[in-house]
Amino acid sequence: MSEHLIQHKTYNFPDQSGHFGPFGGIFVGETLMPALEELNRQYERLKHDPAFWAEFDYDLANYVGRPSPLYFAERLTRIGGGARIFLKREDLNHTGAHKINNTIGQALLARAMGKTRIIAETGAGQHGVATATIAARLGLECHVFMGVDDIQRQSANVFRMKMLGTNVVGVSSGSRTLKDAMNEALRDWATNVDNTYYIIGTVAGPHPYPMLVRDFQSVIGREVKEQSLKQIGRLPDSLVACVGGGSNAIGLFYPFIDDKQVRMIGVEAGGLGLETGKHAAPLSAGQPGVLHGNRTYLMNDADGQIIETHSVSAGLDYPGVGPEHSWLKDLHRAEYTAVTDDEALAAFRTLTRSEGIIPALESSHAVAYALKLAPTLPSGHVMVVNLSGRGDKDLHTVAAIDNIKL
């Protein structure tokens, strides 16, 4: 068994049919069912092939630059005034976020399956850029679906994708953001299913996506375990990560599920505050339902219509969440909370000024909660915060909030 496939003693999800307890599953039109079955078959075969993981590891080491450091943030720790805060530096990866771990894995799958055309959805553009990057490297045709509102908000990433040779397709249906881009990608896939591979960017979507994206992102938690043992001689006491779809959080949490003494905390986008309804925090303030191929906690109205979400961070601005997070919440194995836009922005500035690290607004949510939690914990407590991406892409957003024109 490859070290990439973590065997837990008591936790073994998803089950054969792709369920995490009552969550997950495959909720798509019949046209896509055979494609998902085929993807599942291929992944089940490849994941037992050492050559597949060897190529994955090689790319992560030599193309992405892994392992990413586990960095003791001494000045941030002093500001928190309690627990020792370590940062897992996913922001130092090629393309600036954890997203590339997954696109490399899935692109290798696509190539093994003989697919010549890649599609993806993107919100902030990070997953779009990571997909465009790997498509360029493998010489695959690539189309990225993006809401027209997001295209305006994230013009730099749109330009990056175009430079990389990707066709960026504007989506003007629905709320014209990430969820609508995902609908459009599903429609394209149903139409071009023979030659097309759909690289989903997070641990959501129909089975087997939540499982395989998790497996590829688990490199984050595996490295943290090793680094933690080496640098401090034991496992950390708590893990903190932001949760939109939840791929960076699952990547960090999953290898620790059996280590019951390690607290796992997912931080959702509280937007203008949970009480205002203008947020993107389905685990904190939603209920179970079915969207984008899986059953999970969602934000919907009394009639089951998905409602528009709000977050200052485009990457967290999504009404659903990966089904495994829903299950970890109901199992009480992980805790989920939310911080507001303002708290995330304050943390963005604090980390930038105290450590010289400009975090993505998504990751700033994790930092914000860490700074709330740290003072309540003793100085012997070791907390690992997943710094899932760098903040260069957010400079325009932050400047606009400060009324500065770049």
Add this chain to the structure above:
Amino acid sequence: MSRITDCFSELHLSGKKALIPYLTAGDPNVATTLGLMHALVTNGADLIELGFPFSDPSADGPVIQRAIERSLAKKTTLRSVLEIVRQFRTTNQRTPVVLMGYLNPVECMGYQKFTETAVAAGVDGVLLVDMPPEEGHDLQPILRNAGLETIYLVAPTSSIKRIEAICKQSSGYIYYVSLKGVTGASNLDVESVATNLARLRKYTKLPLGVGFGIRDAESAAQIAKVADAVVVGSALINRIAELKDQDNYTLAQLAQQTSLIADMRKAMDR
């Protein structure tokens, strides 16, 4: 015997094929939808697929997406769609109505509550596009016990193994999706439809309906030669989209606006 079964046996006896229009309830408003249902029957429809709106219709093409957006803009809910059916039944006890849509509004209402309300309203069957048979294990027994049919889709990509499983779980009729893609696409290939239907008939005695890509009288007539039912959605929605958001259309006006269905009926019966 259910209304759907009766409908297909009567057609079979008279040597005719079923004509099934799809319309999105609440587009342009619920009053007009009710009028349209009666107009469609006047024009020769045998069964009506009534779509209830969902904010994220990921299996639908642009025409039905926009119809759903118009319906949602009028605040149409699953409850108000069930109310349309109840009103339709006050004057029409004959034409079967199949509710079609996505699972989440049904989940949100609750399986039991949905089923009771649907039966009380006079619904005959349910087709949930994002609920494959594998995920129907909780809802389907509730529907079956209440006498509602569960219609499932079969696609050109479905394997024999899947077809067998789908046929086993289906009731009422089976909806064969005539092409890869979303609703309203244009690359209909009658020959491959005929081949696939022949393959499908080995596994079921249920009537086979064909939809996706049927846009005019001629394609309806061609499909009617090989299928038991012809489903028309986007082409009809395009006509309905021309209606204004007013609630005083006469039956004659709505029948005129949906004369495509009368044309299809004529061509299919020729």
